[in-house]
Amino acid sequence: MDKEKENIQIKSETQDEILLAALKLFAEKGYFNTSLTDIKDAAGIKTTSGIYQHFKNKQMIASALYANIFDSLNISIDDIRRRNKKSSEQLHEIVDLLFRLTSEAPDVMQFLLVLKIHEFLPEEKPLLETAPFAKIIKIIQAGIKAGEIRNIDPVLGYACFFGIINQILCLLLTGALDKKPEVYQSQAWLAAWNAIAKK
């Protein structure tokens, strides 16, 4: 029983190592510049064969990463929506989350924001059809209904708000904005909210 549990633990640990290594490398060099050899080295596995114990092929590694990231994003957004009523509060917390991720897990944000996922996961739904995105649109719609946000096409509202946020996050990720992320967060929020707020 203990032994079995240990095996499971070990298995899932190496799986996580692979995912972590792949995430780091994909974020760093891109999917196509990363070989399975690179991944096995970074994951501390002896041969590429070991990878196939856990994933059907290279694509499935990226696919698992994609799913993981969007799942946890989805959960976070659900949580945020549950804890806050006003759209402005919800969006503020989402911005907070994204800035925190940019500081603490830049690889994740790199994957999300700069990688062109459709290029190596052509089957996957585009970002705009994912659950997190749909929920953000809902938040904006609710904000319009409540009179917090001016009356525009919700997708255009998304573009205005997250256009600013994402661009700033990208500049942070590439090091073009050299001060600490926190310095820019309040300005980013103000500018983005201002771009969609009523009046």
Place this chain on the structure above:
Amino acid sequence: MDKEKENIQIKSETQDEILLAALKLFAEKGYFNTSLTDIKDAAGIKTTSGIYQHFKNKQMIASALYANIFDSLNISIDDIRRRNKKSSEQLHEIVDLLFRLTSEAPDVMQFLLVLKIHEFLPEEKPLLETAPFAKIIKIIQAGIKAGEIRNIDPVLGYACFFGIINQILCLLLTGALDKKPEVYQSQAWLAAWNAIAKK
């Protein structure tokens, strides 16, 4: 004499065919999903060897595209700066240019906005160090000095303004905004300008 001129003409024509075909394919499928075989087919050349008459290797095709696009962008921006004095006018015309490009040359905009150029041209300067970018920063700085634009870090101003513009252009390119580009242009301009304008 005439013959020589004709040869030159033909040579540069096939070179253009290659560039045009490559641009289209890169924009469509990405650099790494495009093989020289694909390019030669799309360019109406018989063998991949023909490509090597005009370019040292695959990377140099992308590099030439990159240079061409940034050159013409650079020239356009120079022209715009010459013809307009106020920052608001200059930025307005740049937005106009970008929307026109998105309609008339979506492949170019795809290359500019969504392709991760550093992934296949690691030597090339990042976007933020290119001449067009530097000029845009100058426009923003001038706007701040003239009191048109509120007093912020110019790069942050860039992020606010072009974050909105670029995001909307991306959504147009991917078809997420289904109406005609012109419909969104005025709203995009208003939102973007508002995000950096004084008061």
Place this chain on the structure above:
DNA sequence: GTCTATACGCCGATAGAC
């Protein structure tokens, strides 16, 4: 200067011993 043939490396993936 254009096509034929081909080299060659790299990488993803598998088969099979232990």
Place this chain on the structure above:
DNA sequence: GTCTATCGGCGTATAGAC
């Protein structure tokens, strides 16, 4: 279930005939 050995194929690039 982990490592050895290896395959097959694609894609870039070249050498050389015409």
